[in-house]
Each structure stands twice: as C-alpha cells, then as structure tokens.
Amino acid sequence: MRISFIAIFSLLTVFGLAQSTPGKVKTSWKYTGIIQGGIIGGSAELNYSAQTIQGIQKGPWLVGIGAGIDNYVAPGFPIVAHGQYNYGKRKSQPFAYLQTGPQIPWLKNEWNDKFDDENIYDVKTGWLAEGGLGYRFPMGKKLKLISSIGYSVKQVEYEEKRINWWSWPPRPNDIPWSVYQQKLTMNRLVLKVGVQF
Numbered sequence: 001m002r003i004s005f006i007a008i009f010s011l012l013t014v015f016g017l018a019q020s021t022p023g024k025v026k027t028s029w030k031y032t033g034i035i036q037g038g039i040i041g042g043s044a045e046l047n048y049s050a051q052t053i054q055g056i057q058k059g060p061w062l063v064g065i066g067a068g069i070d071n072y073v074a075p076g077f078p079i080v081a082h083g084q085y086n087y088g089k090r091k092s093q094p095f096a097y098l099q100t101g102p103q104i105p106w107l108k109n110e111w112n113d114k115f116d117d118e119n120i121y122d123v124k125t126g127w128l129a130e131g132g133l134g135y136r137f138p139m140g141k142k143l144k145l146i147s148s149i150g151y152s153v154k155q156v157e158y159e160e161k162r163i164n165w166w167s168w169p170p171r172p173n174d175i176p177w178s179v180y181q182q183k184l185t186m187n188r189l190v191l192k193v194g195v196q197f
Helices: 002-019
Strands: 030-042 046-058 061-070 076-086 093-105 121-123 126-138 144-163 177-196
Touching: 030 061, 030 144, 046 076, 046 177, 061 093, 076 126, 093 144, 126 177
Parallel strands: none
Antiparallel strands: 030 046, 030 177, 046 061, 061 076, 076 093, 093 126, 121 144, 126 144, 144 177
C-alpha cells in the first residue's frame, strides 16, 4: 500500500514539473493553512474526522504538517506530512493530495475493556495514509472553500490479553494471562469539507 502512495506522489511530481513553463516570474514560498472536517466510511462504521494543516505554498505546490482527530473504530490523533498539487491557473482549481504519518491512539469504548482490574487491550501507535482529489473555490481575496474525496488506510497494532481459563482461579505459580499481538487494517473512504486561508 505504501508503494502505491509513493508511485502516485511520484507521478504527481513529474506531471507538475511537466506543467511548468520557462521564462515565468518565480514565486516565493508563502504560509497557508487548512481547517477541515469530514466523514469516514468503511465496512465497520460511519464516523467523523477533523484536521488542521499548516504549511507553505509555492505556485501549485503545497507542503505541510497536519494534526487532527480520526474517530473511526480505533480513535486517535493522526499527525501527517501533507503534500498537495493544485491544477490550472484559475481561481477555482482541482487538486490532488497525499498524506501519511503516525496515529497516536486514545482509549475509548471497546478499547477500554477491563477484567479483574487488568486492561485487556493495549493499543499502540499506528499509521495512516490517505490520498485523494478535491476542488477549491475562492471565497474572497484569500479565503478558499475546499472539498475533497479520498481513500484512506489506517493500521492499528495492539496487544490483547486473554485469560487462561484452564488456570482460573490462578494458583501462585500460574500465569493467568496470555498476550497476543494483533494488527487491524482499515480501508475507508473520506469526504472532507473545509477552508484554506
């Protein structure tokens, strides 16, 4: 899956370089920010996400760092590197984006299960990767309304403790728990709406 994202980003880079024309006035990097919210849907559930991206833009390219909330199945705080290419020279522009990075979990609902004062699940930091297409519309001199649709993959690793029922109640030398390493991979569609300033 990571190879697919690298291949898509490479194609976007080549396409963007092919669009540049010599003799144009060079533009400098300038600050830009994005705030957006979205709906995440997959085979497990429909849930929400929110994100802010702070970065710099030069011509059609935007690069930045994003942080947010991803509440799908295993809730967490993703921190991502974000790359975006805006197509065309009109004020309204389509764009393509990619982002990837770690997701720091928080425990909630089924991830908070306990038995005999022992946590059953120990969720570890996972990773998230997302790519998609969108469109941005001008809303004044600097503000833009953006909407996008993308495909996202989230992976969570966790340790699960299971009771050794054959040794219950435990005797002094028995180990009452077995620990299993688990991995959960989630494929989702993401619809986002926000503003860029």
